[in-house]
Each structure stands twice: as structure tokens, then as C-alpha cells.
Amino acid sequence: MSHGNMTINLKVWRQKNSRTAGNLETYEVKGVSEDMSFLEMFDVLNEQLVSEGKEPIAFDHDCREGICGMCSMYINGRPHGPLQGVTTCQLHMRSFKDGDTIVVEPWRATAFPVIKDLVVDRSAFDRIIASGGFVSVNTGNAQDGNSIPVPKNEADKAFSAAACIGCGACVAACKNASAMLFVSAKVSQLALLPQGQAERQDRALNMVAQMDTEGFGSCTNTGACAAECPKEISLENIARLNREYLGASLTK
Amino acid sequence: MSDKLISKTPEGPLSEKWTKYRSTVPLVNPANKRNLEIIVVGTGLAGASAAATLAEMGYAVKAFCFQDSPRRAHSIAAQGGINAAKNYQNDGDSTYRLFYDTIKGGDYRARESNVHRLAENSANIIDQCVAQGVPFARDYGGMLKNRSFGGTQVKRTFYAAGQTGQQLLLGAYSALERQVGLGNVKMYSRHEMLEVVMIDGKARGIIARNLVTGETERHFGHAVLLCTGGYGNVFYLSTNAMGSNVTAIWKAHRQGAFFGNPCFTQIHPTCIPVSGDHQSKLTLMSESLRNDGRIWVPKKKDDPRAANDIPEDERDYYLERRYPAFGNLVPRDIASRAAKERCDAGYGVGATKQAVYLDFRSNLINKYGRAEASKLGIENPTIEQLVALGKEVVKEEYGNLFDMYKQITGEDPYEVPMRIYPAVHYTMGGLWVDYNLMTTIPGLYALGEANFSDHGANRLGASALMQGLSDGYFVIPYTIGAYLSGEIKTKSIPTDHPAFVEAEKSVKDRINKLLSIKGTQSPESFHKRLGKIMWEKCGMARNEKGLKEAISEIQALKKEFWSDVRILGDADGFNPELDKAGRVADFIELGELMCVDALSRNESCGGHFREEYQEDGGEAKRDDENFMFVSAWEFKGESQWELNKEPLVYENIKIAQRNYK
Structure with missing residues (x-):
């Protein structure tokens, strides 16, 4: 069993709810081991706070294996922290040094209002999917799976786009709080597959319209989204979305 | 036997039961469906697929999840694959063989009729998911690929790298969101169900807490579906998500729903070992890795050498030794116990000695590396060349799992063997349900991992996704008619009713x-x-x-x-x-x-x-x-339960000792 001997100083955003203002609070966490995940370090801090009679820090997390997309910490100015292609829950303390000061904030975007502390409301993403992120096929209508051959390259590209976990890091990373990478990943997945063709144009138009309605910003091609995406969703998807959108706008 | 434990299994030959029943189960006409409200709690594979399908059929659906979005349900973390008896590989697979493997894998403690239905539905699930745009792995001809999982000798597992659960759930989630957008499903995220509301002996709604505002809410439904997953987190450390819990089905149990086989827990053999007291959860390394990974420990106790320094003849590939017919692909319970046996006997590896090796090197070099080298016409390739070539193939098959392992342990599994140890993963037990998936409370259903029904005492790999989607897409949409057809005269009950x-x-x-x-x-x-x-x-x-x-x-x-x-x-x-x-x-x-x-x-x-x-x-x-029965426990008061038994009858399978040797 490893016993930790690192001491970490944290500055953490505390905010009671969406109606009150928040501020950064400072905490010291002792006995941190390098095998701990970043969230386990927060567990230790929260146990410490409970024992001191202070309310623990609220943060979103669930699967803790990098796939559910729930964890969402803005660590030292970067969504999900310093590593490439890694969610907060898969970030381990071996990426930090004894005595480090780490600043932890929630995702910041108008479309993601803070619920409490580090927890934000990302339901805007669900509404974008509801506006067109699907193939309209009712259960029971499917033909045999192998009756629709999909070239491997296309299937692989669709899969890479579909790997998006909907965490919102792209929005948090973007100076405009744009959701283009998220939207483009779903539009690309379905535009690349034969199953998605029937609704291809409507999908692009409707999802972009919903994205605008939710209050996400515009894309100015800085590429911060793809650089910070824990699933390394490619900027090519945004290019494809632009083509899809333009094509649909001209013909619809 | 309790008069409540009627399985309602249809009469007739096994292979015709479901087809015939499906064609004769009472229907609800479209005009009446609109007036019938169904509550679905949980939005994993079972819940999302059920909510979407029932809404497509015209029912008024309300769906609840405790996460911030239905897409986060823990089905998302399932890695390796989903079984289906398609026989695309032409290796002798069939509905019967999938049925047989599942009953045998479950050590003869599951209900024949349910399992056969599951095997029948398996092929439809793949078709449905493909139609939704789920990007399954494909070969260069564009056809679907398969791999092997434990407890079988065919390749029937469909997959999307090590993220099959994610892709299937996003398919079901998309279908669900489509119905939300059409106004057929009302979605309640960050809501937790805290009570089943009973009126005249039937489930008529739930009390849910809005986790953001803290308010409790009353919701009426003509029927309530619990699709709330398993309860492995009772062990604190498990591969489940942090939020996975038993609360919804436990409330139902306290209200009178019998609990089936609660002690049947699946300990998964290949998980990343515990590293310290701070550990909050355990991470699975997919069973699919046993296709290419060989499990071993040193032949010598407390061998201090690094894994790669131990020569071949000083390694004990104990699964291959004990079970030559299935080798590294024995069912999970057997692989787990064998690992525990070796570690308890003092052959464990790593700092804690509570681990065994899962080694890819031999297949990486000999299977993939050599095949690639021969494709490229490289004669007498060096080991380094073979490693590099093999690595590319392995990366495509399991890349995200290898990355995850490296991230958690700080070791590179392409270079050194993974260290793994068994961990709690799945619960075969759950609310007792009849053939219609209804619990012992009329109007209350349990789907997916939340029920006890299909896996007996041990679930085979890649069968959980199959069961969740079978229950949600293809079973409940039909079987719920048996109950709701009798409820068309029931008007929505106002939530100021005393029971609420x-x-x-x-x-x-x-x-x-x-x-x-x-x-x-x-x-x-x-x-x-x-x-x-x-x-x-x-x-x-x-x-x-x-x-x-x-x-x-x-x-x-x-x-x-x-x-x-x-x-x-x-x-x-x-x-x-x-x-x-x-x-x-x-x-x-x-x-x-x-x-x-x-x-x-x-x-x-x-x-x-x-x-x-x-x-x-x-x-x-x-x-x-003495024990060929399902234990169905009835809650009688604090720390008091009464055991009811549903005898298991095997008419189509010859009972035998499970043999994987």
C-alpha cells in the first residue's frame, strides 16, 4: 500500500448556488500519494472538511474511468488539467509535485450555469442532441446489420467522432464558449455513415440552430477545443460541419 | 411456494414460446396508449431503450436519472462487447448455442424460457443498433467484426474498440432524446427516485427528489419501470460508477417486491489492483483482453524478478494448465477464483502480492507481429520489428484500455504485462420478475441488471449489454400490454391522493x-x-x-x-x-x-x-x-425476511457439472 507524502495547496471555487456570487477558497491537503487520482485527492479533502464541520466541495463525477463525461474541473486554466487526452478522473497526482498550488474552477460558459461549487448545468447539450443528433429509426424497423456494408475507413472515422463523451471541455476551453466541436462530432458521425443520410441536411441545420439558441458562442477557429478534448476529437469534424451546414443552407 | 411467485412462462416448445406469446399478448390501441403514462427510472441501456421504444409506440413516458444527463448512466462504461447469435463467422453459432452457453455459464440457476428469449432477441439488437448509426468494428469489406468472450467457443461478440457500452448507450440515448424532442418523453435529470407509491396494491407512481433544488416531487404513472442497474457498490470498491446504487429497487423491495438471489455477485477477474487506502473505485480491464492476453504467475513463490526477466518455462499459465479446452477464456467466476487461489498460495505478484500477470507480449509478437511482417514480406524480422508491428494491431483492438491502464498505474502494458486482480463488477441478483418482467408488485417492472432473471449464478461476458437492450427494446414493449390493456379505464390519479x-x-x-x-x-x-x-x-x-x-x-x-x-x-x-x-x-x-x-x-x-x-x-x-431454485426474499420488517422458492425446471438442457477442462 502506498502512503502519500505530498502536500498540495488548492484554490477552489466555492459558490452556494446559481443566485449567489462565488469566490476562491484556499485549502491544504496533506498525505497525498502519487497513485491517487485528482478526484481521490478531493475525496480526502472532503473527508477532512466533514471532520472539521465544514460543508464539502460539490463536484460532478461518476464512472471515474474517463468515459461517462461527468467530471468537469478546470485545473490551472485548462479543462481536465495538464495532460493531453485525459479526463479529470484519470488525472493522477503523479502529474503534480509536492508543494504545488493548484487552482480549480468550474466550466465557465453562459450556457453552462453554475449549480454549486464546481458543478454546472450542461443540459443544453441534451437539447442539442434532441434537436437532431439521431437517426430517426423506430425500434423494430431494422434490416440485417450486414445488409449495410460500411467501408472500414468511414466506419473508423465515424467511430472516432462518436467517441465524444459530452463533457463540455471544448466549451470550457474556447474563449467564445462555442460548442462547435461537440455538435460537429455528432453531425460528422452520422454524416459519415449510410444510416445518417436521409436526415443529413436537417440534422446540421437544426443542431446548429439549437446550439445558437442555447447561447453558445461562435467558432473562430482557434482550435483550443480540439487541443483540450479528453477524447481528442479532431478539428476536421468542425470543417465537416461547416461544409454540411453550408451545403444544407444552399439547398434547403 | 408463495402464490405471488408465478413465472407466467407461456406453454409450448421452448423455441416457440416467445414468438407465440408475442403474437397473442393483449394490445392497447393507439388512442388509449396516449392516455397511459409510464414512468421509467434509470436511463442506461435498459431504461433508455425502453423509454424510447415505449414513446415511439405512443405511450406517455416520463424518464428519470440521477446523473446530469441520461447519457452518463453506467452502461456507458461497458467495454468489450455485446453477444448476438448471428453466426456471421460461420463457426457454428445459433440461437440454441447462445441459450445453452448462457444457461451453462450461469451454472444452471437461470430460467430457461427467459434465457431462450434473450438469445432470440440478440440478433435483432445488433440490427437495431446498426440502423441507429452505432459504429461497430468492421472489416475491410464493410462487414461487422466479431471477437470471443469467456465461456464460449465461437466468436459472437460485436464491439466498438473497448467502448462498446458507450456506443450502444449513445445509440439508445439518441433514440431517447429524439422522443424528448418530439414531446413524447418528459426527461427528469438530476432526479432520484426515493419511493414507490402504492394504491390498492398496485404501483401508481413515485416520489422523486430534485437533486438541484432539494424539492420532493410526486409523479403518477399507470406503470413504473425500474431500470436502475446493479448494486455492486455495496462492496464500496467495485467497477461500478460512484453513483450506482440500490436505492430504487430497495425501496420497491421494502414495499413488497421480492428480491431474487441477492447474493449472486460477479467478481470480474481482470481489474486493476487496489493501490492504496485512498482508492475510491476499481477499474475493469475488459474480458476481451483475454482473447490475446495470457494469464500467468511465476512458478516460484515470491519471485523477486521483473516479469520480463522470468523465462517462459518458469511461468505458470495456470488457466491454460487447469482448463486446456477454454484456457484463458474460462467464465469469470472460474478465472477469479483461480487468481485468488494462486495469490492465497503465495504466488501473487506486484507490491501487494495481490495480483497476477495478464501478458500480451507473446500474441503481440507471434500472432500479430508475424502476421503483419508476412503481409509486408519482411523476412526474418527482428523482435523489435515484430513488437512495433504487433503494437499497431493491438492498439486498434484495445487502444483505449491500454491507455487507461497506463494512466492509472504509470506502467506501459505494451512493454510489461498488466497486473490484474478480481473485483466486484456485476450483480446477477435483483428484483424477482416474471416472464413479463413484472415484479411481485402489480404494475412495477424491473429491467436490465436491476432484475434477477437471465444470468443465473454467473453472467457470461458481453451478455449484460445484450440483456439490457433485449429487455428495453424487445421485451417490455410487448409484455407491458398484458398489464396496461387492463388499465385503459384507469384515469390519471391526481397526486393529491392520500397515498402520494x-x-x-x-x-x-x-x-x-x-x-x-x-x-x-x-x-x-x-x-x-x-x-x-x-x-x-x-x-x-x-x-x-x-x-x-x-x-x-x-x-x-x-x-x-x-x-x-x-x-x-x-x-x-x-x-x-x-x-x-x-x-x-x-x-x-x-x-x-x-x-x-x-x-x-x-x-x-x-x-x-x-x-x-x-x-x-x-x-x-x-x-x-436441494438448491435448484431461485431464492426470492420477501421483506417482513427490519432485518426480517421470508424465503420463497421458485423451482427451476430444465426441460431442454441436460443438467451437468460445468466443465471447461
Whole structure:
């Protein structure tokens, strides 16, 4: 069993709810081991706070294996922290040094209002999917799976786009709080597959319209989204979305 | 046998039961469907697929999940694949073979009719998911690819790298969101179900707490579907998500729904070992890795050498040695016990000695590396060349899993073998349901991992996704007609009905009681202590003495919890500590029932291994004469349960000792 001997100083955003203002609070966490995940370090801090009679820090997390997309910490100015292609829950303390000061904030975007502390409301993403992120096929209508051959390259590209976990890091990373990478990943997945063709144009138009309605910003091609995406969703998807959108706008 | 335990299995030959039943089950006409409201709790594979499909059919659906989005349900984390009897590989697969493998894998403790239906539906699931745009792995001709999982000798597992659950769930989630957009489903995220509302003996709704505002809400439904997953987190450390809990089905159990086979727990053989006391969860390394990874320990006890320095003939590939026919692909319960046996005997590896090696090097070099080299026409390739070539193939098959392993342990599994150890992964037990998936409470259903039905005492790999989607897409949409066709005259019951008022009051009273204790210990600390008792005494091996001790320890823990838990914050807003406390309180009660169940089953079968009942070679010793039944427990009061038995009848399968040798 490893016993930790690192001491970490944290500055953490505390905010009671969406109606009150928040501020950064400072905490010291002792006995941190390098095998701990970043969230386990927060567990230790929260146990410490409970024992001191202070309310623990609220943060979103669930699967803790990098796939559910729930964890969402803005660590030292970067969504999900310093590593490439890694969610907060898969970030381990071996990426930090004894005595480090780490600043932890929630995702910041108008479309993601803070619920409490580090927890934000990302339901805007669900509404974008509801506006067109699907193939309209009712259960029971499917033909045999192998009756629709999909070239491997296309299937692989669709899969890479579909790997998006909907965490919102792209929005948090973007100076405009744009959701283009998220939207483009779903539009690309379905535009690349034969199953998605029937609704291809409507999908692009409707999802972009919903994205605008939710209050996400515009894309100015800085590429911060793809650089910070824990699933390394490619900027090519945004290019494809632009083509899809333009094509649909001209013909619809 | 309780008169409530009627399985309602249709008459007729096994292979015709479902087809015939599906064509004769009562229907609800489209005009009436609009007036029938269905509550779906949980939005994983079972819940999302059920909610979407029922809404497509015209029912008015309300769906609930505790996460911030239905897409986060823990089905998302399933890695390796989903089984289907397509026989695309032309290797002799069939509906019957999938049925047979599942019954045998479950150690003959599942209901034949349900399992056959599952196997029949399996092919339709793949078709449905492909139609939704789920990007399954394909070969260069554009056809779907398959791989092998444990307990089978065919390749019937469909997959999307190591993220199959994610892709399937996003497919079901898309279908669900489509219905939300069309106004057919009302979605309630960050809501937790805290009570089933009963009126005249039927389930008529739920009380849910809005986890953001803290308000309790009353929701009416003509029927209530619990699709809330498994309860592996009773062990504290498991591969489940942090939020996975038993609360919804436990509330239903306390209201009268029988709990089936609560002690049947799946310990998954290949997980990343515990690294320290801070550990909050365990991470699975997919069973699919056993296609290409070989499991071994050194032949010498406490061998201090690094894995790669131990020569081939000093390694004990114990699964290949003990089970030559299935080798590394024996079912999970067998692989887990074999790992525990080696570690207990002193052959474990790593700092804690509680681990075995899962080694890819030989297949990486000899299988993939050589195949690639021959494709490229490289003659006499060097080992380095073979490693580099093989690595590319392995990366495509399992890349995200290797990355995850490296991230968690700091070691590169392309270079050194993975260290793995068994961990709690899945619960075969759950609410008892009949053929229609209805619990012993009329109008209350359980789907997916939340029910007990299809996996017997051990689930085969890649079968959980299959069951969740079978229940949601292809079973409940038909079987719910049997009940709702009799409810078309029932008008929506206003939620000021005394039963709703009473149920909400009991929920609020409990929350207030929890907050008023103002003790000294956190909910988390109680959870850890419960998990330790469960793992040590009701885990991979169990015995009478330990189980009896566990029961009294859990009862004492329950008392301590209700007198000394400390929950900060209040009930009027977002308060994860309060949510957690409620879940831990339910886990404590469940833990006791699991031990009671394990104590009553004087045999070993599947994941339930009672040390008193084993063959000479350490294999599980089943007792078909006395225990070929489903244990269905009825809640009778605090720490009091009555055992009801549903006999299992095998008309189509010859019962035999499970043999994977």
C-alpha cells in the first residue's frame, strides 16, 4: 500500500448556488500519494472538511474511468488539467509535485450555469442532441446489420467522432464558449455513415440552430477545443460541419 | 411456494414460446396508449431503450436519472462487447448455442424460457443498433467484426474498440432524446427516485427528489419501470460508477417486491489492483483482453524478478494448465477464483502480492507481429520489428484500455504485462420478475441488471449489454400490454391522493431524520466499513461462520449509522452528502440480506462459492437436489425476511457439472 507524502495547496471555487456570487477558497491537503487520482485527492479533502464541520466541495463525477463525461474541473486554466487526452478522473497526482498550488474552477460558459461549487448545468447539450443528433429509426424497423456494408475507413472515422463523451471541455476551453466541436462530432458521425443520410441536411441545420439558441458562442477557429478534448476529437469534424451546414443552407 | 411467485412462462416448445406469446399478448390501441403514462427510472441501456421504444409506440413516458444527463448512466462504461447469435463467422453459432452457453455459464440457476428469449432477441439488437448509426468494428469489406468472450467457443461478440457500452448507450440515448424532442418523453435529470407509491396494491407512481433544488416531487404513472442497474457498490470498491446504487429497487423491495438471489455477485477477474487506502473505485480491464492476453504467475513463490526477466518455462499459465479446452477464456467466476487461489498460495505478484500477470507480449509478437511482417514480406524480422508491428494491431483492438491502464498505474502494458486482480463488477441478483418482467408488485417492472432473471449464478461476458437492450427494446414493449390493456379505464390519479401525500411525507421524514442525527462520522466512512465486511465475508469465498459474523456486524453498523452519521448542508438545495447518506443506509440493509441469502444457500454455484461445498480440485460443488431454485426474499420488517422458492425446471438442457477442462 502506498502512503502519500505530498502536500498540495488548492484554490477552489466555492459558490452556494446559481443566485449567489462565488469566490476562491484556499485549502491544504496533506498525505497525498502519487497513485491517487485528482478526484481521490478531493475525496480526502472532503473527508477532512466533514471532520472539521465544514460543508464539502460539490463536484460532478461518476464512472471515474474517463468515459461517462461527468467530471468537469478546470485545473490551472485548462479543462481536465495538464495532460493531453485525459479526463479529470484519470488525472493522477503523479502529474503534480509536492508543494504545488493548484487552482480549480468550474466550466465557465453562459450556457453552462453554475449549480454549486464546481458543478454546472450542461443540459443544453441534451437539447442539442434532441434537436437532431439521431437517426430517426423506430425500434423494430431494422434490416440485417450486414445488409449495410460500411467501408472500414468511414466506419473508423465515424467511430472516432462518436467517441465524444459530452463533457463540455471544448466549451470550457474556447474563449467564445462555442460548442462547435461537440455538435460537429455528432453531425460528422452520422454524416459519415449510410444510416445518417436521409436526415443529413436537417440534422446540421437544426443542431446548429439549437446550439445558437442555447447561447453558445461562435467558432473562430482557434482550435483550443480540439487541443483540450479528453477524447481528442479532431478539428476536421468542425470543417465537416461547416461544409454540411453550408451545403444544407444552399439547398434547403 | 408463495402464490405471488408465478413465472407466467407461456406453454409450448421452448423455441416457440416467445414468438407465440408475442403474437397473442393483449394490445392497447393507439388512442388509449396516449392516455397511459409510464414512468421509467434509470436511463442506461435498459431504461433508455425502453423509454424510447415505449414513446415511439405512443405511450406517455416520463424518464428519470440521477446523473446530469441520461447519457452518463453506467452502461456507458461497458467495454468489450455485446453477444448476438448471428453466426456471421460461420463457426457454428445459433440461437440454441447462445441459450445453452448462457444457461451453462450461469451454472444452471437461470430460467430457461427467459434465457431462450434473450438469445432470440440478440440478433435483432445488433440490427437495431446498426440502423441507429452505432459504429461497430468492421472489416475491410464493410462487414461487422466479431471477437470471443469467456465461456464460449465461437466468436459472437460485436464491439466498438473497448467502448462498446458507450456506443450502444449513445445509440439508445439518441433514440431517447429524439422522443424528448418530439414531446413524447418528459426527461427528469438530476432526479432520484426515493419511493414507490402504492394504491390498492398496485404501483401508481413515485416520489422523486430534485437533486438541484432539494424539492420532493410526486409523479403518477399507470406503470413504473425500474431500470436502475446493479448494486455492486455495496462492496464500496467495485467497477461500478460512484453513483450506482440500490436505492430504487430497495425501496420497491421494502414495499413488497421480492428480491431474487441477492447474493449472486460477479467478481470480474481482470481489474486493476487496489493501490492504496485512498482508492475510491476499481477499474475493469475488459474480458476481451483475454482473447490475446495470457494469464500467468511465476512458478516460484515470491519471485523477486521483473516479469520480463522470468523465462517462459518458469511461468505458470495456470488457466491454460487447469482448463486446456477454454484456457484463458474460462467464465469469470472460474478465472477469479483461480487468481485468488494462486495469490492465497503465495504466488501473487506486484507490491501487494495481490495480483497476477495478464501478458500480451507473446500474441503481440507471434500472432500479430508475424502476421503483419508476412503481409509486408519482411523476412526474418527482428523482435523489435515484430513488437512495433504487433503494437499497431493491438492498439486498434484495445487502444483505449491500454491507455487507461497506463494512466492509472504509470506502467506501459505494451512493454510489461498488466497486473490484474478480481473485483466486484456485476450483480446477477435483483428484483424477482416474471416472464413479463413484472415484479411481485402489480404494475412495477424491473429491467436490465436491476432484475434477477437471465444470468443465473454467473453472467457470461458481453451478455449484460445484450440483456439490457433485449429487455428495453424487445421485451417490455410487448409484455407491458398484458398489464396496461387492463388499465385503459384507469384515469390519471391526481397526486393529491392520500397515498402520494403519505409517501412524500415518509420520504421527507427520513431526510429530516438523517439530517438531525448530527453525529461524527461521514456517510463515506460507513460505506467503506460496510464494503470491508462484505468483501471479506460475503465476497469471492464465503463460509457459514463468516456470514453469521457479517450479519451481526452489519446490524451493529446500521445502529451506529442511524445514531452517529454526520451530514453537512441542508435539504433545500444541491447536497451530494445527503444523497450519499440515503444510498449508504439502503446498502447497509441490502448487505444484511445478501449475507442471509448466502448463508441459506448451502452449495457453491457460479459466483457464489461456499468454502464448505467444493470438489477435491477446488471446483464449485453444486447441489441440484436441494438448491435448484431461485431464492426470492420477501421483506417482513427490519432485518426480517421470508424465503420463497421458485423451482427451476430444465426441460431442454441436460443438467451437468460445468466443465471447461
